[in-house]
Amino acid sequence: MKILVADDSRVMRQIVIRTLRQAGYDDHDIVEAEDGADALAKVGSEKPDLVLSDWNMPNMTGIECLQALRASGSAVPFGFVTSEGSPDMREKAASAGALFLIAKPFTEDTFKEHLDGVIA
Amino acid sequence: MTDFQDTGERRRTSDAPLLITELIDEETVQSIAQEAWSALIGDDEFLVPLPGGLPEDAVSSWVEVVGPWTGAVVLTCGRATAEELSRCLLAEHAPPVLDAEDVADGMGELANVVGGNVKAVLPGPSVLGLPEVGAAPEAGVDALRVDLLWRGQSLTITVQGSAGALTDQQNNPQKNEVPL
Secondary structure, three states, rough: OOEEEEOOHHHHHHHHHHHHHHHHOOOOOEEOOOOHHHHHHHHHHHOEEEEEEEOOOOOHHHHHHOOOOOOOOOOOOOEEOOOOOOOHHHHHHHHHHHEEEEOOOOHHHHHHHHHHOOOO | OOOOOOHHHHHHHHOOOHHHHHHHHHHHHHHHHHHHHHOOOOOOOEEEEEOOOOOOOOOOEEEEEOOOOOEEEEEEOOHHHHHHHHHHHHHHHHOOOHHHHHHHHHHHHHHHHHHHHHHHHHHOOOOOOOOOEEEOOOOOOEEEEEEEOOEEEEEEEEEEEEEHHHHHHHHHHOOOOEEO
């Protein structure tokens, strides 16, 4: 399985990848994207099985990326990993087609809770 | 029918600016920061609510919140503390010598996580900005400051209204040299 991790912070991408491994998802290919536009392009070129994306990013936000993907017909499973987990944002995420929203800070247990049904 | 006398009371009340000290307290900010530290820095990393005095080379990272209350959540610590925090965040991926970009990235993410969770406690709807790193912006009157110690080193978190020096900072790009 290939997982695309999109976050404008290299530090946070490393933390997300480390947490994936700690949660037991350590035998998957990881691809990184620096913002929403990069993620949108890499969904096309890398064909990931899952996208884990930050919300607030320069160039293109995570929600804009998701909306662009769905508008283009892509049904790639998509989840947010973001510092904001308000009910309003969760609703926006779900309406746009996100499977889940993991709020930062997260633990490996949070990842397991949201990803066990998604990652085989 | 009762005559309605407009005393201006309702208008004054609704127009009154929201003060941060009426919206969030020090314990809540500390609790948010502690949760971020435990998850991102390490399970056994504790923030102790004691003032320690910041060194001269202090650096800050912050995120702006724009909504019913508008201002910034600012994290400030010494440069050595910032490097140590970034090293903890990067863990096994930390290079032998951290460059300024790594430190700015790490400090920015800490401000982003703390700021995002502070925003969730404040009245909404509001929007969170992207993290910025630079010299400490001065806090105005509408500010809540939490003094903490991490590994014996000083660290402050200030939730401050936009009427303070952030506006001045934005007009002086030389003060904010490392936008993320």
